[in-house]
Amino acid sequence: MTRETIFNVVLALFLLALPFAAMAMGEPFYVSLATRMAILALAAVGLNLALGFGGLVSFGHAAFFGIGGYAAGILASHAFNAEPLLFAIPGSDQMPVIWIVAALAAGFAAFLIGAVSLRTSGVYFIMITLAFAQMFYYFAISWPAYGGEDGLSITMRNGFPGLNTAVPVTFFLICYALLMAALLLLWRIRDSRFGAALQAARQNEVRVAAIGIAPYRIRLFAFVLSGMITGVAGALFADLNRFVSPSMMSWHMSGELIVLIILGGAGRLFGPVAGAILFVLLEFLLGGITERWQLFLGLILLGVVLFARGGLIGLVAGKPRHG
Amino acid sequence: MQTALLIEQLLNGIQFGVMLFLMAAGLTLIFGVMGLINLAHGSLYMVGAFACAWVAAATGSFWLGLLASLVAAAAAGAIVEMTVIRRLYGRDHLDQVLATFALILIFSEATRWVFGSFPLYLNIPPLLGGAVALPGGVHYPLYRLAIIGVGLAVALGLYLLISRTRLGMRIRAGESDREMIGALGVDIRTLYTIVFALGAALAGLAGAMVGALQSVQVGMGEPVLILAFVVIVIGGIGSIKGAFVGALLVGITDTMGRLLLPQMLAAIIGPAQAAGIGAALASMLIYIVMALILAVRPKGLFAAQA
Numbered sequence A: 001m002t003r004e005t006i007f008n009v010v011l012a013l014f015l016l017a018l019p020f021a022a023m024a025m026g027e028p029f030y031v032s033l034a035t036r037m038a039i040l041a042l043a044a045v046g047l048n049l050a051l052g053f054g055g056l057v058s059f060g061h062a063a064f065f066g067i068g069g070y071a072a073g074i075l076a077s078h079a080f081n082a083e084p085l086l087f088a089i090p091g092s093d094q095m096p097v098i099w100i101v102a103a104l105a106a107g108f109a110a111f112l113i114g115a116v117s118l119r120t121s122g123v124y125f126i127m128i129t130l131a132f133a134q135m136f137y138y139f140a141i142s143w144p145a146y147g148g149e150d151g152l153s154i155t156m157r158n159g160f161p162g163l164n165t166a167v168p169v170t171f172f173l174i175c176y177a178l179l180m181a182a183l184l185l186l187w188r189i190r191d192s193r194f195g196a197a198l199q200a201a202r203q204n205e206v207r208v209a210a211i212g213i214a215p216y217r218i219r220l221f222a223f224v225l226s227g228m229i230t231g232v233a234g235a236l237f238a239d240l241n242r243f244v245s246p247s248m249m250s251w252h253m254s255g256e257l258i259v260l261i262i263l264g265g266a267g268r269l270f271g272p273v274a275g276a277i278l279f280v281l282l283e284f285l286l287g288g289i290t291e292r293w294q295l296f297l298g299l300i301l302l303g304v305v306l307f308a309r310g311g312l313i314g315l316v317a318g319k320p321r322h323g
Numbered sequence B: 001m002q003t004a005l006l007i008e009q010l011l012n013g014i015q016f017g018v019m020l021f022l023m024a025a026g027l028t029l030i031f032g033v034m035g036l037i038n039l040a041h042g043s044l045y046m047v048g049a050f051a052c053a054w055v056a057a058a059t060g061s062f063w064l065g066l067l068a069s070l071v072a073a074a075a076a077g078a079i080v081e082m083t084v085i086r087r088l089y090g091r092d093h094l095d096q097v098l099a100t101f102a103l104i105l106i107f108s109e110a111t112r113w114v115f116g117s118f119p120l121y122l123n124i125p126p127l128l129g130g131a132v133a134l135p136g137g138v139h140y141p142l143y144r145l146a147i148i149g150v151g152l153a154v155a156l157g158l159y160l161l162i163s164r165t166r167l168g169m170r171i172r173a174g175e176s177d178r179e180m181i182g183a184l185g186v187d188i189r190t191l192y193t194i195v196f197a198l199g200a201a202l203a204g205l206a207g208a209m210v211g212a213l214q215s216v217q218v219g220m221g222e223p224v225l226i227l228a229f230v231v232i233v234i235g236g237i238g239s240i241k242g243a244f245v246g247a248l249l250v251g252i253t254d255t256m257g258r259l260l261l262p263q264m265l266a267a268i269i270g271p272a273q274a275a276g277i278g279a280a281l282a283s284m285l286i287y288i289v290m291a292l293i294l295a296v297r298p299k300g301l302f303a304a305q306a
Helices: A003-024 A029-053 A060-080 A096-117 A122-143 A168-190 A193-203 A203-209 A215-241 A251-264 A272-289 A293-307 A311-317 B002-034 B040-061 B063-082 B093-115 B142-164 B165-174 B178-183 B188-211 B219-234 B241-268 B271-297
Strands: A084-086 B131-134 B138-141
Touching: A003 A029, A003 A272, A003 B178, A029 A060, A029 A168, A029 A193, A029 A215, A029 A251, A029 A272, A060 A084, A060 A096, A060 A251, A084 A203, A084 A311, A096 A122, A096 A215, A096 B271, A122 A251, A122 A272, A122 B093, A122 B219, A122 B271, A168 A193, A168 A215, A168 B178, A193 A203, A193 A215, A193 B219, A203 A215, A251 A272, A251 A293, A251 A311, A251 B093, A272 A293, A272 A311, A293 B093, B002 B040, B002 B142, B002 B165, B002 B188, B002 B219, B002 B241, B040 B063, B040 B093, B040 B219, B063 B188, B131 B142, B138 B142, B142 B165, B142 B188, B142 B241, B165 B178, B165 B188, B178 B188, B188 B219, B219 B241, B219 B271, B241 B271
Parallel strands: none
Antiparallel strands: B131 B138
16 A cells, blocks of 8 residues: 555544544534535545546636535425425425435536636636636526525425434534545546546647547536536535525635645545645634634645645655656 | 616726726736736735725825825735745646635735724715716716726826837737747846736726725725636737727626616516516626637637737
8 A cells, every 4th residue: 555545544534533533522513523524525526526637727616516505405495495496396305316406407507617618728717617607606696586695594404314414423424425435436537548538638638639539528527527526515515504605606615625625635536635624624723713814824825835735645645656 | 868877887887897907907918928827916906905095094195095006006016926926937827826816815814904804985086076977968977987097098008018118028028938038138037027016006006996986895806806807818818909808898798788688688577577687697797708709719809829
């Protein structure tokens, strides 16, 4: 096993142990902190597929995160009020249904955004994904049906067949299981033919095209899949807070998701997990010391970008064996 | 009355567009010359607005405030360029995005630290108060006309600076081949600092002028920054002409869309629903325009470089 693999296992076990340690210490608040880590990590795992593997610097993943959140909020509110959603299709308060809808809705949005944005590259891609995410943000603010600027509350956390999701540790385990499933999926993708083509397109687009693979289609598929994973994370985030608001789609969220990946280590499978643990801890610890924690977060981030490019995993495990 | 309203809103759109141009010109210049994407440009806009409001409140003179906004934003730009941005020129865009994102967090929190969370207010100078009567029975605020005038003057000035002066020649040379002009003995580091400070000063000027129309508060630069991105994507990154055309297009489309879309929808689906849907659609309109333009020309209207 390489040092990176060992560190990955340590990270996974650390996150799993955190809520149980919190319960043993009689500090149930930390369970929700651990849940937040797992959900943000899942959202960033989605982004990592596009950004880390595909080299597609999307500054608009908050849109998919928010769409997933609104899917959960809207379905739950229709189920709660027993109103049909569209053409007598009922709402739902079951997580599996909500996840599927969230993934499909976010995937469709990613398809539309990706189809236009992937025609460009580099700086254009960054700015265009940012602009489209902002479009969804303003739409959510000015669309009055589901709360507009005030957001939408979820009265009761949505259910999962056979489990009591109101118990914080149970909900954490659901989020953790989805995070591990997504990491497994990414691990399988990384070593698949599709993953090889995606990473090759990042390294040299012309050569990939020359051997008969269309980079555009590979990238679009990766972008859609990436949006779907982030969308499911958004649905979980809505359930964690029992609240959805346009701020889930704000560009700060998009920036934070990128920050998670870079803090953890760009291009690493567990980068988002390391980054999410570090980010939530920093936010919590700095927020406890000073009201100005964003100032220090900014300084730390600047330091990481300028001087420690491998992130946390790079620090622990050294350079990746292949880039 | 309807015509008067239309003319008034058209002028508002032009004023908005001109203000976006001041932001977009700096962004596109910095990208064109240094190849840098600068998210912290909105923070320089905020610095300009705060400097103007603070100095105007302390001295009672808007004009001193305006001068202070230019100096403060240019100085902040030069300091940031020399300490942070300079290290980013050779890096990929992801690093640039992250580092300048970090700068936004630092600028916003530091400004909140110094000035508190409450917005500052800036009054329109008495010389530019009141309204002017325009043909067609329109009374339009003189101050907004002055903003349009300043924006057009800056556009002309930039054009002359870049096409007619020695500095402009170096900027153009830097765009096409930075190593070559370095080899010819031009001090490229100083040139980059000057370009960055120039872009920062334009952003600061925009912030100061808009500060008298809205409140001056932390985070005021961010919505403008994203619209400025839309502008330069539409216009073609690196092209000042594209920034000018794109800025007016975005300004006018946004303002007129907010006025006309709800009215047009009201004729189709009735006024009750039209207000909400119209407002929601109007807020998306410029992004739809951007998508359409990119579908036809992926590099923008006036793509500067190959």
